[in-house]
Amino acid sequence: MRGQPPPRRGRSYGALDLGTNNCRLLIARPSPDGFTVVDAYSRVVRLGEGLLEMGRLSEAAMDRTLAALCACAEKLARRDVRLTRNVATEACRRAANGAQFVERVYEKTGIMLDVISAAEEARLAVLGCHMLIDVDGPPALVFDIGGGSTELMLVSPARGHDGQPDIIDWISLPWGVVSLAETEPQWPCSQTRAQAYDRMLGRVMPDLERFAARLDARGVREVQLLGTSGTITTLASVQLGLPGYDRRQVDGCAIPTDPLAGLCLSIAHQSVAERGRIACVGADRAELIVAGCAILDTILRRWPGGRVKVADRGIREGILRTLMGRDGVWAAGV
Numbered sequence: 001m002r003g004q005p006p007p008r009r010g011r012s013y014g015a016l017d018l019g020t021n022n023c024r025l026l027i028a029r030p031s032p033d034g035f036t037v038v039d040a041y042s043r044v045v046r047l048g049e050g051l052l053e054m055g056r057l058s059e060a061a062m063d064r065t066l067a068a069l070c071a072c073a074e075k076l077a078r079r080d081v082r083l084t085r086n087v088a089t090e091a092c093r094r095a096a097n098g099a100q101f102v103e104r105v106y107e108k109t110g111i112m113l114d115v116i117s118a119a120e121e122a123r124l125a126v127l128g129c130h131m132l133i134d135v136d137g138p139p140a141l142v143f144d145i146g147g148g149s150t151e152l153m154l155v156s157p158a159r160g161h162d163g164q165p166d167i168i169d170w171i172s173l174p175w176g177v178v179s180l181a182e183t184e185p186q187w188p189c190s191q192t193r194a195q196a197y198d199r200m201l202g203r204v205m206p207d208l209e210r211f212a213a214r215l216d217a218r219g220v221r222e223v224q225l226l227g228t229s230g231t232i233t234t235l236a237s238v239q240l241g242l243p244g245y246d247r248r249q250v251d252g253c254a255i256p257t258d259p260l261a262g263l264c265l266s267i268a269h270q271s272v273a274e275r276g277r278i279a280c281v282g283a284d285r286a287e288l289i290v291a292g293c294a295i296l297d298t299i300l301r302r303w304p305g306g307r308v309k310v311a312d313r314g315i316r317e318g319i320l321r322t323l324m325g326r327d328g329v330w331a332a333g334v
Contacts, residue, residue, distance in 0.1 A: 010029065011029065011030075011082065011083065011327070011329075012027055012028065012029050012038060012079050012080065012081045012082075013027070013028055013029070013030075013035075013081065013083050013084065013320055013323045013324060014026070014027050014076050014079075014081040014083070014084030014085075014086075015027075015028075015084065015085060015315075015316035015317070015319035015320045015323070016072055016084065016085070016086040016087065016111065016316075017087055017089070017314075017315045017316050017319075018045075018047065018065070018069070018086070018087065018088040018089070018091075018092070018113060019047070019088075019089050019090070019091070019146050019147045019148070020046075020047055020048035020051070020089065020090050020091040020146060020147025020148035020149075020176055020178045020179070021044060021045070021046055021047070021048065021146070021147030021148075021176070021177060021178050021230075021288065022042060022043065022044055022045065022147065022230065023041075023042070023043050023045045023047075023065060023068040023069065023072065024040075024041065024042045024043075024316060025039075025040060025041040025042075025072045025075060025076075025316075026039075026040050026316040026317070026320065027039040027040065027075065027076070027079050027081055028320050030324050030327075030329040030330065034330070035320055035324065035330075038079060039075055039079055041068075041071060041072055041075055043068040043071070044284050044285075045061070045064045045065040045068050046061055046064065046147075046178065047061050047062070047064070047065045047091045047092075047147075048061070048090065048091035048094075048095075048147055048148045048176075048178045048179065049061045049178065049182075050182070051091055051094060051095055051148070051178075051179070052179050052182045052183070053182065055094075055095070055096050056095055056096050056097045057091065057092075057095045057097055057098065057101055062101055062104070065101075065105075066104070066105065066108055066109070069105055069108075069109045069111055070108065070109055072109070072111065073109040073110055073111055076111075083323055083327070084323075085114065085319045085322070085323060086111050086112060086113050086114060087113070087114050087115075087116045087120075087121075087124070087315065087319065088102065088113040088114070088115045088116070089115075089116060089118075089121050089146060089147075089148065089149070090118075090121075090146060090147065090148030090149040090176065090179075091147065091148050092113065092115045093115055093117075093118070093148075094148060098115060099115075102115060118149060118151060118172035119170070119172075121144075121146075121149075121151055121172075121315065122144070122151040122153050122167065122170045122172065123167065123318070124314075124315045124318035124319060124322075125142065125144040125151060125153070125228055125314045125315050125318060126142050126153050126155055126165050126167055126318070127164070127165065127317075127318035127321055127322065128228070128311075128313045128314045128315060128316065128317030128318035128319075128321065129142065129226060129228050129311035129313045129314055129317070129318075130142070130155060130165035132226055132252055132309055132311050133155060133157055133165075133224065133226060133309075134157060134224055134309075135157050135158060135159070136157070137157050137224045138157065138220075138222040138223055138224055139154050139155065139156060139157060139168065139220055139223055139224070140154070140155040140156075140157060140223065140224045140225075140226050141153070141154055141155075141223040141224070141225050141226070141299075141303065142154075142155050142226045142227075142228070143225070143226075143227050143228070143232075143299055144227075144228050144229050144314060144315075145176065145177065145227070145229050145230075145231040145232065145292055145295050145296060146176040146177070146229060147176045147177055147178040147179070148176040148178055148179050149172050149173060149174060149175065149176050149179070150172070150173040150175055150176055150204075150295050151170065151171070151172050151173075152170065152171050152173070152208075152211060152299075153167050153169075153170040154167070154168045154169040154170065154215060154218075154220065154223070155167055155168065156168055157224070168218070169211075169214060169215065169218070171207070171210075171211040171214075173204065173207045173208065173295075174207070175203060175204050175207070175291075175295060176291075176295075177230075177231060177288040177289070177291040177292045177295070178288060178291075180200055180203065180204070180291035180294060180295065181287065181288050181290065181291035183199075183200070183203065184196040184199060184200060184291075186272055186287065188271075190269050193268060193269055193270075193271075193290075194268070194269055197265075197268040197269075197290065197293075197294060200290070200291060200294035201294050201297060201298055201301075204294060204295055204298045205298050205301075205302075208298050208299065208302055209302070212302055223303055224306070224307075224309070225257070225299070225303060225306065225307070225308040225309065226308070226309045226310075226311060227296070227308050227309070227310055227311065228310075228311040228312075228313065228314040229314060230285070230292070231289070231292030231293070231295070231296055232296060232308065232310050232311075233245075233250050233251075233310060233311075233312050234280055234281060234285060234289065234292075235260065235263060235264070235267075235289075235292075235293070235296065236250050236253060236255050236260075236308075236310040237249075237250050237279075237280040238263060238267075238278060238279070238280050238281065239255050239259065239260055239263055240253065240255075242279065242280055243279050244279060244280065245280050247312045250310055250312050251310065251311060251312035251313060252309065252310070252311070253309070253310050254307040254308065254309050254310070255307060255308050255310060256306075256307050256308075257300045257303070257304055257305060257306050257307060257308055258304065258305065260296075260300060260308060261297055261300040261301065261304070263293075264293035264294070264296055264297040264300070265293075265297070267281075267289060267290060267293050268290050268293050268294070272286050272287055273286075275289055275290070
């Protein structure tokens with residue numbers, strides 16, 4: 001009997017992450033140091049717009065998202081991607097018509113979305129970025145600020161025997177940049193914007209404090225912070241003074257928490273137009289960045305005085321690592 005053919009290193013793999021705010025696709029091939037990206041796509045779709053109020057995905061939001069997913073399907077076909085995983089997160093989990101939307105996506109695009117749990121979302125995010133954790137440091141608090149929720153994971157700095165990260169504890173907060181932003185209108189003056197920002201902090205902090213109490217009960221007093229997703233990468237690029245977003249300078253950088261918290265407060269007091277003129281924020285993120293600042297600010301206030309390491313990698317990279325690992329073509333240690 002013939003054995004199985006060896007894995008093909010020339011094969012392309014796809015990872016699609018449909019969040020509450022963004023639709024992101026990554027297509028990559030295995031390489032000696034992990035994988036090489038051959039194509040990528042990112043579009044702000046705001047799938048969860050109005051979900052907090054209506055409990056359903058709106059027709060306009062679904063139409064925007066379908067257009068982005070059609071573009072993803074074209075890229076997957078053009079690159080002849082045979083192995084892919086397509087995940088959807090909080091918006092599809094929470095919406096009353098989430099399952100119907102998944103069916104509609106498959107009918108229109110051929111893309112089968114896997115609506116994953118918050119636990120799986122947390123696992124994939126950690127898997128995608130855990131190589132940035134300092135193995136000689138304290139436990140890592142990895143946070144992923146999404147559109148509809150925020151996941152925080154306490155991760156052991158030591159690798160498991162299989163090289164996999166060990167998630168000690170985790171929580172999914174019911175606040176992301178879309179869901180939190182929709183609790184507060186865009187106020188016209190600085191004073192009312194400051195008051196709105198304080199209310200955002202007040203909404204996020206109780207859930208965060210409950211998780212912090214759990215960590216205290218475990219004897220965890222010190223953590224190393226590692227952030228992933230658009231909020232932290234955007235704010236890091238602003239803090240670094242970059243004229244435009246540059247992944248090579250952002251991914252893996254370390255930002256002191258105190259000036260980063262100050263940046264959050266400064267942005268929160270600005271108008272939408274002023275935020276839109278900030279390099280690396282722009283019009284696409286100008287409305288939602290304040291909610292992201294509020295979520296990040298609560299984390300920095302609870303664990304102050306250190307540094308935040310920044311990861312421009314997460315769920316999609318975690319998916320790619322999983323797919324390539326199953327095929328036996330993942331480069332260990334990347």
